[in-house]
Amino acid sequence: MSHTSPVKYKLIKKDGSQRPRLGQIYTQRGIINTPAFIPVGTNATVKAMSQDELKELGAEVILSNTYHLYLRPGHGVIKELGGLHKFMNWHGPILTDSGGFQVFSLSPLRKINDNGVTFKSHLDGSTHLITPEIAMEIQAALGSDIAMAFDECTPYPASREYTLNSLELTTKWAKRCKEYHDTETRRHGDTEMKRYNDSCNSPFHRFSLPPSQALFGIVQGGTYNDLRKQSAGELIEMDFDGYALGGLSVGEPKELMYEIINYTTPLLPQDKPRYLMGIGDLADVLEAVSAGIDMFDCVMPTRNARNGTLFTSEGRISIKREEFKTDPRPLDPNCECYTCSNYSRAYLRHLFANKEILSMRLNTIHNLYFYLNFFRRMRNAIKQGVFESFRKGLWSSACSQII
Amino acid sequence: MSHTSPVKYKLIKKDGSQRPRLGQIYTQRGIINTPAFIPVGTNATVKAMSQDELKELGAEVILSNTYHLYLRPGHGVIKELGGLHKFMNWHGPILTDSGGFQVFSLSPLRKINDNGVTFKSHLDGSTHLITPEIAMEIQAALGSDIAMAFDECTPYPASREYTLNSLELTTKWAKRCKEYHDTETRRHGDTEMKRYNDSCNSPFHRFSLPPSQALFGIVQGGTYNDLRKQSAGELIEMDFDGYALGGLSVGEPKELMYEIINYTTPLLPQDKPRYLMGIGDLADVLEAVSAGIDMFDCVMPTRNARNGTLFTSEGRISIKREEFKTDPRPLDPNCECYTCSNYSRAYLRHLFANKEILSMRLNTIHNLYFYLNFFRRMRNAIKQGVFESFRKGLWSSACSQII
Numbered sequence: 001m002s003h004t005s006p007v008k009y010k011l012i013k014k015d016g017s018q019r020p021r022l023g024q025i026y027t028q029r030g031i032i033n034t035p036a037f038i039p040v041g042t043n044a045t046v047k048a049m050s051q052d053e054l055k056e057l058g059a060e061v062i063l064s065n066t067y068h069l070y071l072r073p074g075h076g077v078i079k080e081l082g083g084l085h086k087f088m089n090w091h092g093p094i095l096t097d098s099g100g101f102q103v104f105s106l107s108p109l110r111k112i113n114d115n116g117v118t119f120k121s122h123l124d125g126s127t128h129l130i131t132p133e134i135a136m137e138i139q140a141a142l143g144s145d146i147a148m149a150f151d152e153c154t155p156y157p158a159s160r161e162y163t164l165n166s167l168e169l170t171t172k173w174a175k176r177c178k179e180y181h182d183t184e185t186r187r188h189g190d191t192e193m194k195r196y197n198d199s200c201n202s203p204f205h206r207f208s209l210p211p212s213q214a215l216f217g218i219v220q221g222g223t224y225n226d227l228r229k230q231s232a233g234e235l236i237e238m239d240f241d242g243y244a245l246g247g248l249s250v251g252e253p254k255e256l257m258y259e260i261i262n263y264t265t266p267l268l269p270q271d272k273p274r275y276l277m278g279i280g281d282l283a284d285v286l287e288a289v290s291a292g293i294d295m296f297d298c299v300m301p302t303r304n305a306r307n308g309t310l311f312t313s314e315g316r317i318s319i320k321r322e323e324f325k326t327d328p329r330p331l332d333p334n335c336e337c338y339t340c341s342n343y344s345r346a347y348l349r350h351l352f353a354n355k356e357i358l359s360m361r362l363n364t365i366h367n368l369y370f371y372l373n374f375f376r377r378m379r380n381a382i383k384q385g386v387f388e389s390f391r392k393g394l395w396s397s398a399c400s401q402i403i
Numbered sequence: 404m405s406h407t408s409p410v411k412y413k414l415i416k417k418d419g420s421q422r423p424r425l426g427q428i429y430t431q432r433g434i435i436n437t438p439a440f441i442p443v444g445t446n447a448t449v450k451a452m453s454q455d456e457l458k459e460l461g462a463e464v465i466l467s468n469t470y471h472l473y474l475r476p477g478h479g480v481i482k483e484l485g486g487l488h489k490f491m492n493w494h495g496p497i498l499t500d501s502g503g504f505q506v507f508s509l510s511p512l513r514k515i516n517d518n519g520v521t522f523k524s525h526l527d528g529s530t531h532l533i534t535p536e537i538a539m540e541i542q543a544a545l546g547s548d549i550a551m552a553f554d555e556c557t558p559y560p561a562s563r564e565y566t567l568n569s570l571e572l573t574t575k576w577a578k579r580c581k582e583y584h585d586t587e588t589r590r591h592g593d594t595e596m597k598r599y600n601d602s603c604n605s606p607f608h609r610f611s612l613p614p615s616q617a618l619f620g621i622v623q624g625g626t627y628n629d630l631r632k633q634s635a636g637e638l639i640e641m642d643f644d645g646y647a648l649g650g651l652s653v654g655e656p657k658e659l660m661y662e663i664i665n666y667t668t669p670l671l672p673q674d675k676p677r678y679l680m681g682i683g684d685l686a687d688v689l690e691a692v693s694a695g696i697d698m699f700d701c702v703m704p705t706r707n708a709r710n711g712t713l714f715t716s717e718g719r720i721s722i723k724r725e726e727f728k729t730d731p732r733p734l735d736p737n738c739e740c741y742t743c744s745n746y747s748r749a750y751l752r753h754l755f756a757n758k759e760i761l762s763m764r765l766n767t768i769h770n771l772y773f774y775l776n777f778f779r780r781m782r783n784a785i786k787q788g789v790f791e792s793f794r795k796g797l798w799s800s801a802c803s804q805i806i
Contacts, residue, residue, distance in 0.1 A: 044753065048760040051745075073728060073753045080729050081749050089745050325476060326483050342454075342492050346484050350447065350476045357451040357763055 005241040006212040007146065009034075009273045009294070015387045019266065019292040022382040025273050027093045027145045028212065029085070032060045034273065034294035035382075037280070037375045038095060039368060040302065042068050044078075044088040047302055048357075048364040051090040057337075057365065058372045061093040061145075063297045066138050067102030071121050071128075075141035083143030095297070096144035098135045098177075098218070100151050101246070101278070112152065114169070132176040136184070136215075144213060148244065149177040151218040156251040163222035170220045171234045178238050181215045214241035216275060219264060222247060223256050228264045242273040245293075249279050258287050265291040282311075282374060286391045289378060301371045305363035308352045311370040319363070324349040337369035338362075408644040409615040410549065412437075412676045412697070418790045422669065422695040425785040428676050430496045430548045431615065432488070435463045437676065438692045438785075440683070440778045441498060441700035442771060445471050447481075447491040450705050451760075451767040454493045460740075460768065461775045464496040464548075466700045469541050470505030474524050474531075478544035486546030498700070499547035501538045501580075501621070503554045504649070504681070515555065517572070535579035539587070539618075547616060551647065552580040554621040559654040566625035573623045574637045581641050584618045617644035619678060622667060625650060626659050631667040645676035648696075652682050661690050668694040685714075685777060689794045692781060704774045708766035711755045714773040722766065727752040740772035741765075 006028065013022040025032040039046045039054060042065045046054055054062065064084060069075060081087045084094055100117070103110055107119035116131030130138075135150035151170040154163050217235035221227035235243060245264055248257050261276065265288070268274050273294045279285070280298020288296070301311065308319045312332035319331070327345040339348070339362040351359035381390035409431065416425040428435040442449045442457060445468045449457055457465065467487060472478060484490045487497055503520070506513055510522035519534030533541075538553035554573040557566050620638035624630035638646060648667055651660050664679065668691070671677050676697045682688070683701020691699070704714065711722045715735035722734070730748040742751070742765040754762035784793035 043757045043759055044750070045757075045759050045761045050761060050764065072756060073749070077729055077749065081731055081747065087747070087750055087753075089750070326480050328484055344484065344490070346476070346480065347447070347490055347492070350490075353475060354446045354448075356446055356448050357760055358448045358453060360760055361453065361764075 005214060005272075007214040007241055007273065009242070009271055011270065013383055015382045015385055018290065018387065020289050020382050020387045021292055021294070022379055023273075023294060025093075025294070027061075027214075029091060029093045029145055030060060032093060032295075033379060035285075035289045035375060035378060036061060036295050037285075037371050038063045038295060038297035039371075040065075040297055040299045041088070041090075042299075043072075044069060044084060046364075046368075047306065048360040049302075049368070051088065053365065054090070054368075055092070057368050058376070059092070059368070061095060062090060063095045063097065064088075064142070064144070065102060066096045066099035066135065066142070066148075067106065069096075069142060070099060070130075070138050071123055075138040079141035079143070083141075085143065093145040094142075095146040096139045096142055096148065097277070098148040098150040099130055099138065100135070101153050103130060104153050104155075112169075114172070116150075116173075132173040133180045133184075136177050136180040140181075140184075140213065146214045146216060146242070147181070149174045149215060149217050149240070151220060151246055153250065154220050154222045154247045156223065156247075158222050160224055160227070163220075163224055163227055166222070167220045167227055167231045170218065171231065174217050174235055174240075175238060178215065178217075178240070181213075216240055216242040216244050216273075218244045218246040218277070219268075220247050221260075221264075223252055223260060225260065225263045228260060229267060232264060232267045236267075236269060240272070242275060243268045244275040244277050246277050248276065249281075249284070254284070257284070261288050261293070262291045265293055268292075280371070282371075285374075286378075289382075290387065290391065301367035302364055305367040306360045308359075308363065310363060311367055319345065319348050319352050321349070331366055332370075335366065335369065335373075337366050337373075339366040339369075408617060408675075410617040410644055410676065412645070412674055414673065416786055418785045418788055421693065421790065423692050423785050423790045424695055424697070425782055426676075426697060428496075428697070430464075430617075432494060432496045432548055433463060435496060435698075436782060437697035438688075438778060438781060439464060439698050440688075440774050441466045441698060442774075443468075443700055443702045443705065444491070444493075445702075446475075447472060447487060449767075449771075450709065451763040452705075452771070454491065456768065457493070457771075458495070460771050461779070462495070462771070464498060465493060466498045466500065467491075467545070467547070468505060469499045469502035469538065469545070470509065472499075472545060473502060473533075473541050474526055478541040482544035482546070486544075488546065496548040497545075498549040499542045499545055499551065500680070501551040501553040502533055502541065503538070504556050506533060507556050507558075515572075517575070519553075519576075535576040536583045536587075539580050539583040543584075543587075543616065549617045549619060549645070550584070552577045552618060552620050552643070554623060554649055556653065557623050557625045557650045559626065559650075561625050563627060563630070566623075566627055566630055569625070570623045570630055570634045573621065574634065577620050577638055577643075578641060581618065581620075581643070584616075619643055619645040619647050619676075621647045621649040621680070622671075623650045624663075624667075626655055626663060628663065628666045631663060632670060635667060635670045639670075639672060643675070645678060646671045647678040647680050647698075649680050651679065652684075652687070657687070660687070664691050664696070665694045668696055671695075683774070685774075688777075689781075692785075693790065693794065704770035705767050708770040709763045711762075711766065713766060714770055722748065722751050722755050724752070734769055735773075738769065738772065738776075740769050740776075742769040742772075 008026040010024045023034040041062045078087050103119045106122045110119035132150040139147035152166050154166045217240035219231045221231040275295035276288045276293045280300040313334040324345040330340040381387045411429040413427045426437040444465045481490050506522045509525045513522035535553040542550035555569050557569045620643035622634045624634040678698035679691045679696045683703040716737040727748040733743040784790045
């Protein structure tokens with residue numbers, strides 16, 4: 001059953017005969033230029049940032065975590081308050097994950113069966129059940145622009161048998177997600193539209209169209225190419241609005257991860273966005289973009305910032321180092337971010353040593369600027385047909401180097 | 404020995420026959436409208452704020468702590484980096500305390516004699532000595548616009564004998580501070596001017612005049628009116644650039660504190676700024692302003708903000724309360740701050756419950772706005788000759804009420 005997708009992927013340019021592609025994803029809340037980096041706002045906030053700062057940094061889409069918001073404050077609360085965009089006052093596109101990955105990585109106890117996953121909250125130990133339908137219901141309540149199907153993230157290492165069973169479960173769940181989304185989520189569209197229009201007397205309101213939600217499927221299959229192919233094939237048949245690669249960067253060697261990405265990505269439809277979940281190491285990003293990936297999310301720039309590890313054009317530096325104590329230079333002399341335009345390494349080191357909140361703010365601004373700027377430059381390189389030299393150039397070596 | 408003061412107090416208006424006074428303090432880095440609230444930036448940062456935000460909020464002067472900066476990163480480091488203004492990129496006036504109060508309140512071990520105070524750092528237990536001369540040297544290195552004389556903060560309760568000895572020590576130390584400041588600090592003026600001009604090729608540079616530093620004396624005398632009079636008299640004779648009341652709000656009953664403030668303030672020169680140290684409860688501020696005080700500093704708005712206690716026009720509220728979970732209203736419907744213009748109580752409660760950095764930021768913005776706005780309105784009330792009705796009005800009751 002085909003439908004009109006709430007998001008549209010427009011291919012702008014392929015880099016010659018290569019796979020890297022420049023595109024745009026049209027959503028009702030704005031355009032996402034791809035390849036895109038998606039900052040992670042777990043608890044309906046990208047840690048240390050205001051929503052205005054994210055906008056100024058050039059973030060075009062953010063991710064928020066279904067698992068966290070389900071537990072606290074609860075999706076019912078957010079729905080009652082007019083949805084996630086209004087709740088957090090971010091009016092650009094939002095992508096929500098399905099909660100599956102967090103259930104597997106954060107919950108101290110979980111039981112999985114065909115119906116769904118029973119797990120204990122990492123906050124208070126209370127017991128919860130998430131099924132594919134519930135994952136859809138939560139994401140509908142949050143009102144994200146892009147929802148993700150509920151999947152099992154296959155661990156590494158996993159036997160071929162485990163991986164096959166796991167991907168078949170993911171396929172079954174994907175079907176149930178799609179069905180629920182096609183019927184329930186859309187059937188409630190009218191109610192939602194009324195709710196939305198009722199809420200439009202708010203001073204925060206900025207959009208005239210009622211939101212509708214896209215649904216992406218997640219390809220599993222572990223480290224087995226043929227199982228990845230099977231998973232992709234089954235999902236493509238269901239006609240999702242976009243496709244993600246899941247279950248990567250979970251402990252497997254980089255070469256294996258690259259092999260899977262390079263094998264699987266070209267199997268995905270050309271006219272839909274392709275999203276590599278949870279990966280943000282820039283060397284991995286370059287590999288994945290060259291395989292044809294469009295979207296990435298990762299806590300790496302924000303988490304590293306709070307830990308004092310900062311990305312610069314000359315490599316990663318740890319701001320806590322003694323040598324910066326009297327260093328009057330900006331963090332990165334080649335950077336034009338707010339932090340580098342206004343503060344010295346010495347001040348940043350001092351703030352970090354004192355665990356000051358401004359340390360986390362200034363570091364996060366810088367790292368997010370670095371990431372978003374990296375993606376801007378990468379898009380420009382694809383546009384100019386020089387992705388390969390970009391990939392081999394100064395910037396990519398800067399990404400892995402630790403100085 | 405009289406001298407030309409680096410700060411000038413201009414009396415703009417007295418409220419009729421009453422003592423509240425409207426004024427301006429002219430400094431080389433800007434005008435401070437009085438009565439003024441001074442946000443506290445202990446570690447060369449007002450916690451959770453950027454310097455641009457402070458400016459936008461209307462802060463005209465900030466305080467930074469000599470004790471903290473002496474220990475970390477060290478005044479030598481800050482001097483080498485061009486002084487505190489350049490170090491933290493705040494180009495308005497800065498007041499530094501003498502370090503005395505923190506030595507008494509934070510150090511786990513201290514030994515006091517005529518020469519100065521030996522104490523152990525609360526950070527690493529290392530032993531340090533601060534004398535009046537060293538306190539001046541540190542503040543000269545920081546390059547603050549207003550330095551404070553090194554004093555002993557008399558505790559409460561204290562016998563008359565202890566208080567008298569303590570104030571005589573404070574007087575002796577004040578004399579040594581003044582002498583050092585008049586000779587050493589000013590003798591090094593030429594060197595400093597050269598340093599300063601050398602640093603002017605920095606893109607952060609915004610002033611054309613080399614800075615010079617004012618020095619305020621601190622009146623002690625505990626809870627004994629006659630000893631306060633003695634202390635004030637001895638300091639006034641030394642001709643400081645301004646005068647502070649110290650050793651208040653250290654445990655004594657409010658009535659006693661008010662009595663001392665009301666008795667002592669009028670003893671201070673009319674043509675110099677008067678500063679009540681460490682006090683920021685707004686009911687106390689109203690009492691002190693009516694006694695003729697011009698300057699206040701306090702961590703109350705910023706510390707309370709981080710603990711989730713927020714000042715509103717209807718009283719103080721604790722944002723963690725369950726009832727706010729689904730409350731779509733702004734924190735204070737009568738407030739025009741960034742937080743109240745953009746976020747709901749429900750979102751603020753959610754951020755606080757998750758210990759998010761944005762919680763501390765938005766709460767601090769609101770509380771500082773509330774304080775600075777309170778002072779703006781108070782100044783306006785003095786200007787209009789209606790301070791008494793302001794004092795008795797909605798705003799003052801809002802300050803003490805807890806809802």
